[in-house]
Amino acid sequence: MSVRLLHPSIQNGIRAGDSEHAGGMLTCKCSDRPVKVNVSGGIAHNHACGCTKCWKPEGAAFSVVAVAPSENVSVAENGDKLAVVDPSALIQRHACSACGTHMFGPVEREHAFQGLSFIHPELLDGNWPEPGFAAFVSSVIEGGVDPSEMEGIRTKLKDLGLEPYDCLSPALMDYLATWAAKKSGVLRQ
Amino acid sequence: MSVRLLHPSIQNGIRAGDSEHAGGMLTCKCSDRPVKVNVSGGIAHNHACGCTKCWKPEGAAFSVVAVAPSENVSVAENGDKLAVVDPSALIQRHACSACGTHMFGPVEREHAFQGLSFIHPELLDGNWPEPGFAAFVSSVIEGGVDPSEMEGIRTKLKDLGLEPYDCLSPALMDYLATWAAKKSGVLRQ
Numbered sequence: 222m223s224v225r226l227l228h229p230s231i232q233n234g235i236r237a238g239d240s241e242h243a244g245g246m247l248t249c250k251c252s253d254r255p256v257k258v259n260v261s262g263g264i265a266h267n268h269a270c271g272c273t274k275c276w277k278p279e280g281a282a283f284s285v286v287a288v289a290p291s292e293n294v295s296v297a298e299n300g301d302k303l304a305v306v307d308p309s310a311l312i313q314r315h316a317c318s319a320c321g322t323h324m325f326g327p328v329e330r331e332h333a334f335q336g337l338s339f340i341h342p343e344l345l346d347g348n349w350p351e352p353g354f355a356a357f358v359s360s361v362i363e364g365g366v367d368p369s370e371m372e373g374i375r376t377k378l379k380d381l382g383l384e385p386y387d388c389l390s391p392a393l394m395d396y397l398a399t400w401a402a403k404k405s406g407v408l409r410q
Numbered sequence: 411m412s413v414r415l416l417h418p419s420i421q422n423g424i425r426a427g428d429s430e431h432a433g434g435m436l437t438c439k440c441s442d443r444p445v446k447v448n449v450s451g452g453i454a455h456n457h458a459c460g461c462t463k464c465w466k467p468e469g470a471a472f473s474v475v476a477v478a479p480s481e482n483v484s485v486a487e488n489g490d491k492l493a494v495v496d497p498s499a500l501i502q503r504h505a506c507s508a509c510g511t512h513m514f515g516p517v518e519r520e521h522a523f524q525g526l527s528f529i530h531p532e533l534l535d536g537n538w539p540e541p542g543f544a545a546f547v548s549s550v551i552e553g554g555v556d557p558s559e560m561e562g563i564r565t566k567l568k569d570l571g572l573e574p575y576d577c578l579s580p581a582l583m584d585y586l587a588t589w590a591a592k593k594s595g596v597l598r599q
Contacts, residue, residue: 359583391548391574398552401552
């Protein structure tokens with residue numbers, strides 16, 4: 222069955238990435254004065270994401286997104302073009318105001334993900350670790366995917382080795398719940 | 411591996427329920443003047459739930475909860491003992507103020523689940539359809555389960571035939587997303 226474009230980097234199979242990579246330069250889509258953001262170390266938790274807020278390449282139903290420690294993420298060139306998409310959001314997505322590409326999204330408020338920045342590894346020069354799962358899959362409906370396509374989409378994600386979840390992966394959901402349980406005092410710090 | 415009590419009705423295997431059942435009487439745990447609530451038709455989407463708000467029997471990590479159309483749910487006896495647990499919650503859980511048992515929880519505000527009431531089928535006389543999946547599994551950590559137990563809990567749920575999800579099932583998550591997409595205008599009504 223033909224399945225709509227999920228993401229250009231996964232549609233025709235996932236190439237094993239470079240698990241030893243150590244960051245690189247993120248570059249936006251502008252030909253004139255592109256924004257460049259340096260990631261000075263490894264990225265983690267790379268995954269496909271169907272949420273409506275993540276930046277996606279033209280025509281794609283999913284983004285591909287990972288995290289890096291915010292201390293490793295710094296604007297290298299043309300930072301004057303950056304603007305925060307939604308200042309009220311947990312993830313402060315900094316986008317190029319010319320081409321719209323999301324360059325990095327730090328989590329600054331008190332949260333299990335505080336101190337991490339979300340980045341789109343396809344914008345990196347060089348290689349990067351492949352995605353490991355698919356998150357917020359049902360949310361693509363809110364982005365305009367017809368509900369009748371969902372069975373085909375979940376089947377294709379599984380075939381690609383990207384287990385589909387309608388929230389985050391169990392490991393990350395347990396991590397979030399553990400953080401909440403420590404904060405509430407149910408679990409010891 | 412020994413796994414803590416998930417729920418008395420599932421811990422030692424799930425008995426096939428009565429898919430033809432047509433409701434029954436919910437009764438709270440009081441020996442004196444028990445609250446009785448009549449469900450005059452079938453229930454649907456019965457599942458185990460790990461969220462911290464659902465009522466659980468003593469010592470259980472999960473509730474077992476289903477829905478019925480609110481129009482089929484009516485207080486039969488001793489309704490004066492009922493009180494809403496949290497008036498600000500989406501689900502208006504009506505609990506017996508003497509024994510604490512949650513008797514029914516209607517969704518009254520505008521929501522995909524508006525018009526449905528959440529009930530705990532173990533309180534019904536007679537038989538009822540067996541649960542079909544497990545929802546909000548990671549949330550049991552917020553209820554005090556140690557994160558180290560999660561692998562064993564998910565394995566046991568799968569062995570029981572209750573696929574574990576950290577939100578609702580894909581069918582229900584798609585249903586929620588479809589409702590949201592219609593409300594926002596992304597999908598046609």
